[in-house]
Amino acid sequence: MNLRPMTEADLPAVMAIERATFPLDAWSEGMMRGELADMPRTRHYVVVTVDDEIVAYAGLAAAADQADVQTIAVLEKHQGTGLGSAMLTELLAEATRRGAREIFLEVRADNPHAQAVYRHFGFEGIGTRRRYYDDGTDAIMMRRKLGD
Numbered sequence: 001m002n003l004r005p006m007t008e009a010d011l012p013a014v015m016a017i018e019r020a021t022f023p024l025d026a027w028s029e030g031m032m033r034g035e036l037a038d039m040p041r042t043r044h045y046v047v048v049t050v051d052d053e054i055v056a057y058a059g060l061a062a063a064a065d066q067a068d069v070q071t072i073a074v075l076e077k078h079q080g081t082g083l084g085s086a087m088l089t090e091l092l093a094e095a096t097r098r099g100a101r102e103i104f105l106e107v108r109a110d111n112p113h114a115q116a117v118y119r120h121f122g123f124e125g126i127g128t129r130r131r132y133y134d135d136g137t138d139a140i141m142m143r144r145k146l147g148d
Helices: 008-021 029-037 083-097 112-120
Strands: 002-005 043-050 053-063 066-074 102-108 124-129 139-145
Touching: 002 083, 008 029, 008 043, 008 053, 008 066, 029 043, 043 083, 053 083, 066 083, 083 102, 083 112, 102 112, 112 139
Parallel strands: 066 102
Antiparallel strands: 002 043, 043 053, 053 066, 102 139, 124 139
16 A cells, blocks of 8 residues: 555546545546645645555645545445545644644535544534535534644
């Protein structure tokens, strides 16, 4: 496993993972390019490679004292192997390096596994965004305080 910064050259592989992981509400390539355009100023995106194949990616937005986990995706055959946790650990570290005091995310209400992972990392539910996802599924808003 190798975790490294995402580049524009990674977009074809990243977009294939995006569509496979989030078939109902995948980001467009234009949206992803927009995120990369803000690196490193307000964004931090990483990919994980296994045997030179991109199998996962994650992204963070950070400004002032707040950060947001924008996305985390792992190819299905690599889920449960610790890649998501490794990327989340990197995003938390980057948020701290950038001076964020708290970090937020939204997670699908119908994804209890992801919610449990985030709780394991110290996130707590703070509210619900009704019908947040394109298919009408609610999002659970979560927050974790960073630093002191």
